[in-house]
Amino acid sequence: MKYLSILGSTGSIGTSALEIVRMHPDLFRIKALTAANNIECLSRQIDEFKPELVAVFDENKALELSRLLKGRCRPQILFGEAGFIEAASYTDSDTVLLAMVGAAGLKPALCAIEAKKQIALANKETLVMAGELFMAKALENGVSILPVDSEHSAIFQCLKGNQKKDLKTIFLTASGGPFREKPFAAFKDITLKDALNHPTWNMGNKITIDSATLMNKGLEIIEAAHLFDVTHKEIQVLIHPQSIVHSMVGYKDGSIMAQMGQPDMKTAISYALSGSDRLNLQMDFPDFTSLHSLTFEKPDTQKFPSLLFAFEACKQKGTLPAVMNAANEVAVKAFLEKRIGFSDIFRLISRAMEVHTRIDNPDLSGIIEADCWARDIVQSQI
Numbered sequence: 001m002k003y004l005s006i007l008g009s010t011g012s013i014g015t016s017a018l019e020i021v022r023m024h025p026d027l028f029r030i031k032a033l034t035a036a037n038n039i040e041c042l043s044r045q046i047d048e049f050k051p052e053l054v055a056v057f058d059e060n061k062a063l064e065l066s067r068l069l070k071g072r073c074r075p076q077i078l079f080g081e082a083g084f085i086e087a088a089s090y091t092d093s094d095t096v097l098l099a100m101v102g103a104a105g106l107k108p109a110l111c112a113i114e115a116k117k118q119i120a121l122a123n124k125e126t127l128v129m130a131g132e133l134f135m136a137k138a139l140e141n142g143v144s145i146l147p148v149d150s151e152h153s154a155i156f157q158c159l160k161g162n163q164k165k166d167l168k169t170i171f172l173t174a175s176g177g178p179f180r181e182k183p184f185a186a187f188k189d190i191t192l193k194d195a196l197n198h199p200t201w202n203m204g205n206k207i208t209i210d211s212a213t214l215m216n217k218g219l220e221i222i223e224a225a226h227l228f229d230v231t232h233k234e235i236q237v238l239i240h241p242q243s244i245v246h247s248m249v250g251y252k253d254g255s256i257m258a259q260m261g262q263p264d265m266k267t268a269i270s271y272a273l274s275g276s277d278r279l280n281l282q283m284d285f286p287d288f289t290s291l292h293s294l295t296f297e298k299p300d301t302q303k304f305p306s307l308l309f310a311f312e313a314c315k316q317k318g319t320l321p322a323v324m325n326a327a328n329e330v331a332v333k334a335f336l337e338k339r340i341g342f343s344d345i346f347r348l349i350s351r352a353m354e355v356h357t358r359i360d361n362p363d364l365s366g367i368i369e370a371d372c373w374a375r376d377i378v379q380s381q382i
Ligand code: MG
Pocket: 149, 150, 151, 220
């Protein structure tokens, strides 16, 4: 039996994880849940999964939740970063699913490691901002990091039964997003509605925009470099519109291992939550006879410079990845609020990275400082 804390339980990864828990009550028990703001959904989850502790972002939401649960079974209700940290390091949990979006996941993630929990990591921003620190802390505390991102889960699975020393190239696949075939000249006319319409994956708003700009793949380059201890030179991005091959690992003898399946996050989530077990998810295989072809192409970095930004940040390290991530978060938020256009996202990230004075081997406060600096710079240009 695994005892779980789920941080970000009302988001797309969180709700898929709870679906798996619902299918396998003999394997999982929920101990703690956290959500940013969606207390209606959280209250339904509390009724069903009976956690002992929950946390929400602000105090008013905590009070509202408490009123909403009146007369029903009620867990301890906390709020703010302290609440998320409490859920991440909760004594009765042994496994923590980090599924919060953005930089807000960083401190709870580090606390979960210090509390020696097994980590199922969906929050890629944590690794992008503070990968060196995070992986060193995991090693120091004997904690294993199990990737939840479908590409990284695929790479993790392709590495099983092989030796890291034989790895030559990681082929990171990307669907290409909704604008793969759109000419560069038409990028200025892209609307929010167009960008939120992802062709193969059904995800939250921030990651859907990140997929449209290919910044999601950019973040995943840096995530892969940390998780699998490789450099930017060993990572190649391939556009694979069918999203059947979730990523591949090439070895020095010319052999390539691929992990395939339906584009459904439940496979990767269950593999991480169970500690690399294959659970029965009643999932259909892709119908290969009706697929006709699986295609792969080189990404167009003129249209999607995010990949260049990410390779540069991955190469230079220090505070640059945190700056890229923060600039992206602020720009995406502004795009979601219709305050800037689609191409402005690239312009703002590029500018922040250009004017940033990079610091090598930053500690946590140095990383947070760089993150805040980038947010201010981007904000001032919107
Ligand atoms: Mg992914």
